[in-house]
Amino acid sequence: QVQLVESGGDLVPPGGSLRLSCVASGSSNMNNVMGWYRQAPGEQRELVATISSGGNTLYADSVKGRFTISRDNAKNTVTLQMNSLKPEDTAVYYCNCKRMWLGYLSGEYWGQGTQVTVSS
Numbered sequence: 001q002v003q004l005v006e007s008g009g010d011l012v013p014p015g016g017s018l019r020l021s022c023v024a025s026g027s028s029n030m031n032n033v034m035g036w037y038r039q040a041p042g043e044q045r046e047l048v049a050t051i052s053s054g055g056n057t058l059y060a061d062s063v064k065g066r067f068t069i070s071r072d073n074a075k076n077t078v079t080l081q082m083n084s085l086k087p088e089d090t091a092v093y094y095c096n097c098k099r100m101w102l103g104y105l106s107g108e109y110w111g112q113g114t115q116v117t118v119s120s
Helices: none
Strands: 002-007 018-026 032-039 046-052 057-059 067-072 077-082 091-101 104-110 114-118
Touching (some): 002 091
Antiparallel strands (some): 091 114
16 A cells, blocks of 8 residues: 655745655555646646656656656655746646556555645
8 A cells, every 4th residue: 555645735926836745655666657647627637747666757748848757766755846837737736656566557546635826
């Protein structure tokens, strides 16, 4: 079992920056993909960025060049640095962990979410 706890959400003006953090505990290991998803009111949850155990990253087109995902495997933490924030970035941001076993998805875990609001 994996427990994920996010922090860092806040109200910021357009053009501002935030850093979101996610701490994983429980049975986490290196064979996983960590990511951030977000869900705006009335919208489906969408992928923001992911990072593999080996450090390979993937970003949604809407955040490329503005957001950076990173991880510290020793500390079991994943961060999302968000710069040049736009009002359309407003959403609840969720930390996600996908665990793999024998090449298949063996578990998926979600944090409780943290609110990011970009507004003047």
